[in-house]
Amino acid sequence: MPKWKLVTEFTFDSAHYIKDYDGPCGRMHGHTYKVRIEASSYSLHLSEYCPHPAMVSDFRTLRWAKKDVSKGGLDHCILNEVMPPEYETTSEMIAKYIYDETKKRVPLDVQLKVAVSETPNSWVEYEDD
Ligand SMILES: [Zn+2]
Incomplete structure (x- = not known):
C-alpha cells in the first residue's frame, strides 16, 4: 500500500x-x-495553510514546539511551568507530551513517532501503536 x-x-x-x-x-x-518527528500516512491531506489535499501534514504544524513559548511553543521557557503536571520533564515524558500535542494538530490517520534528545549522545523515542 502506498505510504x-x-x-x-x-x-x-x-x-x-x-x-x-x-x-x-x-x-x-x-x-x-x-526533536525529530516522523509522520506517516496512507493518504494525503489539506492543511491549515494549504487547501489542497497534497500533504501528510504541514511541516509548520509538526514544528509547533519550536515556537517561542509566548506563541504556544516550548522555546525559552521553564518546561516544569509550561507542561501539565502529569508530565514529568524527563526526555521520555517530553517526547510523550510533544507526541500528544502534535497528535491533536494532525489528521486522525497520521501516525507519529517523536524522538527527543537532551545531549548529543542520547535519544528517547515515543510512539503509540
Ligand atoms: Zn536536564
Missing part, C-alpha cells in the same frame, strides 16, 4: 529540573533540546 513518511527535526532551548531527583538533574538547568 508517505515525513521527517522533520528542530531544536528549542529551555530550562527544566526533574522533581525530587537526587542529583544535578534535580537543579534547574537548560538544554538545547533536539
